[in-house]
């Protein structure tokens with residue numbers, strides 16, 4: 264997995280992991296009645312719809328249930344020739360907006376880069392955010408390539424407004440799906456060299472990211 268050009272390619276299964284669920288609502292944000300767990304599940308189901316003609320696309324949860332992080336990792340490890348894509352919404356100071364894509368394994372770098380680039384076309388502010396290499400439970404522990412996508416900030420008034428629109432959530436799903444298809448077809452081709460190793464401390468976040 265740490266070879267010269269290690270990126271995921273030719274995989275047949277995409278495991279989509281909607282963040283949080285059940286007793287764990289995630290970020291509350293500004294969309295009334297739609298905490299992070301609800302928005303994440305909606306985008307995840309749309310992503311499954313986008314991918315299902317090309318891949319075996321499955322979900323770690325398809326309803327509002329709590330699944331511990333280690334169980335999500337175990338599901339990923341049973342997924343076979345697969346990648347795992349965890350879907351979250353961000354929370355932070357009100358001025359922050361845009362998508363962020365977290366990765367850790369070197370075989371997940373190109374996937375993260377493709378997803379972040381694709382989201383830039385949909386999610387305003389993503390040029391200022393970007394890719395983060397961090398040892399999150401879902402980027403570090405599964406035995407398959409994986410990324411965690413923060414699709415936008417529920418704490419930003421403008422972005423929360425956009426995320427309340429089903430059409431906007433659909434465009435986010437389409438953008439992520441496009442990047443996944445490109446990764447499956449092309450692997451690392453055109454993605455440039457891997458970044459040099461960097462110091463990446465474990466997340467201090469108290470939610471599912473750590």
Ligand SMILES: [Zn+2]
Pocket residue numbers: 282283289290299351352470471472
């Ligand atoms: Zn989250």
